Amino acid sequence: MKKTATLTEFLRTPKDVIAMVENGTVRITRRDAADLVMMRAxxxxxxxxxxxxxxxxxxxxxxxxxxxxxxxxxxxxxxxxxxxxxxxxxxxxxxxxxxxxxxxxxxxxxxxxxxxxxxxxxxxxEGMPRGTGDDLTWLDESVNVERP
Structure with missing residues (x-):
């Protein structure tokens, strides 16, 4: 965990602390209780x-x-x-x-x-043949195909 915020900071500026979560897990420190961890689901x-x-x-x-x-x-x-x-x-x-x-x-x-x-x-x-890949043709651009 690289980021830390206090519970007070979180209560005063929740948007700022939540924005920190975009860069990783945030530890929310509390004086009288165990720390909390905030992360994206x-x-x-x-x-x-x-x-x-x-x-x-x-x-x-x-x-x-x-x-x-x-x-x-x-x-x-x-x-x-x-x-x-x-x-x-x-x-x-x-x-x-x-x-x-x-x-x-x-x-x-x-x-x-x-x-x-x-x-x-x-x-x-699904039946793909085994091989060295020599028989495959690599495309320069992606092509949309329908599922069989």
Missing amino acids: GDLEFLEEGIGLASRIMRSALAAKGSMADGLKDTFAWVALFSAGERAQFAAEMDRLVWSAAELGAYQALLDEFRRWEGTAEAYA
């Missing part, structure tokens, strides 16, 4: 999602006697759609990110990487 939901994912991943690795690859395969059924090499790469990425995310309380990189892998599994489930 979306930031709290994101934090809860990150903590939840990190907890699931760590529990899965511990339940698999420290094997991240086995734990992930047992916890997330869609991991079975990956090749052995992809499973190993996914496990290595999660192992690299989960411990630092939990220690630092910063979950953006973990969530982003997890979602990329989950998206790849969804694409495989």
Whole structure:
């Protein structure tokens, strides 16, 4: 938490203190009671999602006697759609990110990487062919397409 305001400041100039929340969490200090924390609901939901994912991943690795690859395969059924090499790469990425995310309380990189892998599994489930990507054509501009 980088910003702090007193309860008196909040009561006198609520708009100013609330504006501080746009830049992160704000601690509201009080003389005779525990401090309060003010943050955007979306930031709290994101934090809860990150903590939840990190907890699931760590529990899965511990339940698999420290094997991240086995734990992930047992916890997330869609991991079975990956090749052995992809499973190993996914496990290595999660192992690299989960411990630092939990220690630092910063979950953006973990969530982003997890979602990329989950998206790849969804694409495989929908029938996307596996390959090196050499058969893909990259567009310079985005194109709107209708859903099938």
